[in-house]
Amino acid sequence: MDDILLMLPGPTTVDPRVLAAMSKAVVNHRGAKYGEILTETTELMSKVFQTPNKSYLLTGSGTAAMETAVANTVAPGEKMLNVVGGKFGERFMKIANTHGIETQELAVEWGTAVTPKQIAEALDENEDIKAITVVHNETSTGVAAPIEEIGKVMKNYDALYIVDTVSSLGGDYVDVEKFGIDVCVTGSQKCLAAPPGMAAITLSDDAWKAVDNVETNTFYLDLKAARKSGDKTPPETPYTPSVSLTYAMNEALKIVMEEGLENRVARHHKAAKASVAAVKALGLELFADEAVSSATVTAVKMPEGVTDAEFRGTTRDKYGVELAGGQDHLKGNVFRIGHMGCISYKELVQTFAAIGMTLKGLGAIEDAGAGVASITESYL
Ligand SMILES: Cc1ncc(COP(=O)(O)O)c(C=O)c1O
Incomplete structure (x- = not known):
């Protein structure tokens, strides 16, 4: 069969409209045509994230966006709190360790969700935590974290609020602006129903301030480079993007907005x-x-x-x-x-x-x- x-x-089933969009001719990624499609796609992405801030597309899977979020906002040697109640919470922590960040695990029993109170207690005990990571939809256990409630608690702290919505954006309620999320990441192949291979990220002003103060040790995922290229006219990505997947994301996001x-x-x-x-x-x-x-x-x-x-x-x-x-x-x-x-x-x-x-x-x-x-x- x-x-x-x-x-x-x-990955999830991809709409024939999205597959058809992908088969369009590949254009110069440093030209006006690509700039147009990139602008439209990132604007649609921001609408789906529900943020007035810019979004950035990354050629790579959801994990690339997780690594981008972590490695650009917290410097090696600084502290990060990672909520770990499944494989993807753990992945955030492993990424942080890979980048020399001092991690503190907030362990949650697999199958249950972290509470805002647990996060507040962890932050009260450790005032030097620069950022926390939360996975909205812990795909390995089928648990949704209360990201709106956590966002309310995070307003009392300076630490950045980093949220993985890889398996929830476009399927569960995510409002980046309203929830006070500083860095939000997602992937193409889940609720957005595009093919695998693209990810997206959006950052608040506070998160960009952190980016400007951190000398990142990633090259390909350097957000300062992404911002510089994105600010060009026409906008670009620092390195060759998947043009075909950009078409796919564009169409998939249009379908999301139509619904x-x-x-x-x-x-x-x-x-x-x-x-x-x-x-x-x-x-x-x-x-x-x-x-x-x-x-x-x-x-x-x-x-x-x-x-x-x-x-x-x-x-x-x-x-x-x-x-x-x-x-x-x-x-x-x-x-x-x-x-x-x-x-x-x-x-x-x-x-x-x-x-x-x-x-x-x-x-x-x-x-x-x-x-x-x-x-x-x-x-x-
Ligand atoms: C919640 C969550 N975060 C991150 C990822 C990693 O995404 P990718 O496999 O696209 O790198 C996944 C993938 O299943 C996921 O479900």
């Missing part, structure tokens, strides 16, 4: 709620604390006696639905359903049919159709 339905927390951010977020929340109900209807257990469960990915405990290889192998090879496995110590213990991007009841019906048939075939459940029945009820 070659038309596999991607129900992954990225409307509010509608898009509501659609993702509906899919998440329906997925959680369907998981329960199948008699399966959620991994994440339901009160903080993600709008874009649902992590489910693997039923007793079922291996990851037979479960996900069957949903993919027999029923054409690709699900994600667990990461790190969750490998084999959870599977994850990505419901981000172009997701409606149709994809969820197919997904829960595949999960139900697979688990019944493996002898783990009795009623193969309970998940599908639940989805149809959720969408009536």
Whole structure:
């Protein structure tokens, strides 16, 4: 079967309009035509981030944007607080360590969310912390952090507020300006439903002040270089960008704006709620604390006696639905359903049919159709 339905927390299904946009002729990246498309795309990006500040496109995946955020705003030897409740929170900390930043971990049990109080306490104890990193949607556990509430607390501190919205922007509620986020990063291949390979970043005035005071030890991801090139007429990127992915991002962001951010977020929340109900209807257990469960990915405990290889192998090879496995110590213990991007009841019906048939075939459940029945009820 070659038309596999991607129900992954990225990459997600790419709209044919976006694929068509990518096939346009490649132009000179130092010319007026590219400048025009870059301007339009970064302006759209700022609208989706909900910020009056400029956004920058980076040719690279979400991790490139995470590294850009960390390495340009905090100097080696300075302190950073990293909230770690999953793989991507941990990645922020590893990046900071790689750049010689003194990291302090705020460890959160995987499957639960950090509280604003925990952050305030950590900052009260360590006045010299220059920045904190928070992952909005911890894709490895299916947990959403309360970034709006954390933003309110962060107003009492000088530390920069760095937020990873790689798997939430365009799918869950993110308002960079309102939440007081200083540095926000995202990726192309998740809720924005563009192909993998592009990332974006936006910075507040305070964050730019930090950038100006930090001698960064990255070359390719140097934000001062990005700003200098972006300020040219026509605007450019410092090094050759993926022109084709810029077209793709442009079209994908137009689709986001056509749907409307509010509608898009509501659609993702509906899919998440329906997925959680369907998981329960199948008699399966959620991994994440339901009160903080993600709008874009649902992590489910693997039923007793079922291996990851037979479960996900069957949903993919027999029923054409690709699900994600667990990461790190969750490998084999959870599977994850990505419901981000172009997701409606149709994809969820197919997904829960595949999960139900697979688990019944493996002898783990009795009623193969309970998940599908639940989805149809959720969408009536
Ligand atoms: C929350 C989060 N942050 C960062 C990343 C890293 O993005 P990429 O794999 O595009 O480098 C991911 C990817 O899954 C993610 O889910």
